[in-house]
């Protein structure tokens with residue numbers, strides 16, 4: 670399984686990329702709005718210049734023709750861009766056109782296995798079930814990930830499943846266990862995945878004990 674970082678914060682992206690643990694970044698309008706940058710394209714290009722195979726950028730049009738034109742435009746900015754298209758009739762129509770043009774797409778705001786299946790049928794490169802937002806309303810978000818993985822495998826559909834709207838490290842483990850191809854995680858969750866208090870205690874104790882050895 671691969672890990673993407675779910676943020677538009679360039680410092681966090683640089684740090685995670687330096688650690689070698691992420692192979693992509695997913696952004697959305699809400700994440701971009703949190704950052705100071707006013708030049709959206711410049712911010713995207715800064716991320717795309719990092720050694721990342723995948724950078725998801727959301728198309729904002731609501732009609733199919735607008736999505737198609739936006740996807741053609743955004744995908745021309747850099748080779749590692751994937752265009753996020755939301756689940757809707759317009760989104761399906763747009764992906765069925767641009768997937769034939771080899772533009773990579775991420776079918777986003779996916780909340781059911783049916784939506785994921787339709788995305789795969791029209792040729793989306795990725796579908797993104799939003800796990801946390803389903804959990805928030807007392808649904809089993811990870812079940813959508815599991816169902817999509819199982820269905821795609823059964824019918825040899827090449828669409829990859831990105832477990833999105835990840836809220837904590839246990840979501841990442843669950844996504845890995847059900848076979849998600851990718852989990853896109855917020856920076857704080859990525860850092861939580863690295864840390865363990867017993868590791869910190871162990872490192873400190875080894876260092877203390879070694880200092881005692883060196884005194885001898």
Ligand code: G3P
Nearest residue numbers: 675697801802833834853
């Ligand atoms: O990748 C989708 C993600 O950005 C949504 O996360 O926490 O807003 O539900 P959240």
